[in-house]
Amino acid sequence: MRWDLGIEGVGLLAAMSLGFGLIAHLIVGKGVTRWLWLIWAIAYFVAGIxxxxxWFGWATEEQLQPNIDGLSFDEVHLVTLAGLGAALIARYVVHRKRRAGHRPGTPVP
Incomplete structure (x- = not known):
């Protein structure tokens, strides 16, 4: 396997990661750590790589279009879909605990 991810591809993935981190933080809402956006962004970046x-490193550039400096752009959107699903599940769990009377910062019994 040959790693062919260039600077432009890494930059695009980093920008997508930061954007996703902020959106995921907005979806989950308050009641979790204020660094949640950074955690989501790092997870998105690692999963995107x-x-x-x-996962798609075996395919040629012609098979994976659009390919932006080695980044399989459309395939990375699989991470976006999975991440949005995870953010929605996290929102459900956080808000369910809040409705049950659990306040942030107190241990869960």
Missing amino acids: AVSEL
Whole structure:
């Protein structure tokens, strides 16, 4: 396997990661750590590299279009879909605990 992710591809993935982190933080809402956006962004970035370079790393540039400096752009959107699903589940869990009377910062019994 050859890693062919260039600077432009890494930059695009980093921008997508930061945007996704902020959106996921808005979806989940308050009641969680204020660094949630950064955690989501790092997870998105790592998963994006894994999808682009490991899962679809075998495919040629012609097979994966659009390919932006080695980044399999459309395939990385699989991470977006999975991440949005995870953010919605996290929102449900956080708000369910809040409705049950659990206040943030107190231990869960």
